[in-house]
Amino acid sequence: MRRHLLTALCLSLLLPATASALAEFGIEGLWTASTRDDELRGSISPDGQWLAWASDREGGPGGMDLWIARRDGIRWVDPQPLPFNTPGPETEPAFSPDGRWLYFASRRKGGRGGLDLYRVAFDGQRWGAPEPLAALNTPGDEHSPTPGHDRLLFSSNGHNAGGGLDLFAARIRPEGSVELSGALPGINTTADELDVMELDGGRALLFARRDRATGNARLYLAICQGAAYAEQGPWGLSFNSEERSTRAPVVDLSRPADLLVTGSAPAPKAGKGDLYRVAAPTLRGADGCMPGT
Template sequence: MAAAIAVSLLCGPAAAQLAEARLAEFGIEGMGVVSTRGNEVRASVSPDGQRIVWGSTDRDGGPGDWNLWQAWLRDKRWTDPQPLPINSSANDFDPAFSADGRWLYFFSNRAGGRGGDDLYRAAVHSDGSFGTPENLGSGVNSAGNEWAPLSSVDGRWLMFASDGFGGAGRHDLFVARWDGKAFVDPRPVPGVNTAADEFDAAWLDGGNALVFARSQNVETQPIRLFVAECDGKAYSNIAPWTLSFNTAEGATLGPVVDVSKPSEILVTGSARSPKAGKLDIYRALAPASRGKAGCLP
């Protein structure tokens, strides 16, 4: 009753925004299979829609503390969750399929890297198996930590977060270009980097808009998702994404557009209900933000 009264007191625009936010949230992804009692972070669906991969920090079964997992679609449900064979005894995290399904990108601090967390990719074979993970090289890997790699739809660009290439502060967002052999020449994503941590970004509207995570200190402070629109030179009009659980006190991160359903997005957070555990994977309508061209290097 009290909630109904509160909503009735809202003015027209505020009530409409609240209704839109609620309608945009489809619910939890893979209850008990993908989303469990532990922490599941940053999920990505393959282009054919038949499997989902994600990272978990505390799920039994993998060789390390942070592992990559996958499940398959059977009778419209995610089933048979298994750790990926490309996991190492180190940390493996932040998976994302390329738009053509040929590659799985992720980060790892496994032996043989260039320092801290490095960016890797593994080939995805036609039978669903994975090739040997390959380090993406010095063009995008520094002596610091790189997170959350995401390739553009055409494969020409790679967006990621790093604290090792200079920038405005802690982790910043960068975009590197493919030169035919490797991703090189990382440049700051214009307009979004601050003295805080910016990371976990996904392009919207063909790169003309952006959704990304920001925290004053990702290790100790809340994490919130923001949406920005390109004004032709930089991303601006930055505002919190209106998901009900994307609050200034919580932890909401890991947005990845479902390439099999481009109007939908997977996001990590903790809703009051439905809820499986600590951090869960949720599905929502992708933000409808639109911007201008000009924000890619």
């Protein structure tokens, strides 16, 4: 146990590129972002100076809240709850590629119902007021917003697709408004699909599928075959198994060859759900699957 803790501490302090080179994965921000509490979905700003994530730790208004830490050399330090947290849950944050926005899901007052999607402006120091993505929110649940340069991927059970939570794409217009493009073809099922991210410019995908009976999620790969995505099976990450819950892949915008994922590895391990740094899978697909393109 002591050896595992020492390994975890060393990996958490190393520069991301070095950690990825030394092992299959390394724990991110040990005792700052990854703690004994339940953490979910880490996102790093494009300048590499900020890490946002969701946590149920004490210090926020209650339940799941959004937190942020700053980089000090090679470490994440000074974790703080974000000022727009509410007593309702705030979760699943993701920085936009230009760093100007933080997208997230929340069940705050004034929403359409269930979890809704929001974004909040960030200038590197100050936060704006959260804005609902009204064109996408429904009386159901909207999850895991993943912004790109001109589109947003997300999960919802309020738009008709395969059943349960399904994966969708929306267009982000130049002036900032969003509009639904459609469901991602070929991968939505009667199970819950969530936490999707693009590989190879949208020609391939990495996404989570959750078993409703156990509540566990597992990460899967899919490639575009011209009209629809075809699953390639579970991602070969060692702790991405049926017995564990692994989800929320988000590219490190400051180091695009790396991802942060949420899971519970045997070691290194801090608590319930931890943030891990992993090399992004390399997968190539065809054009023609992403709605709205």
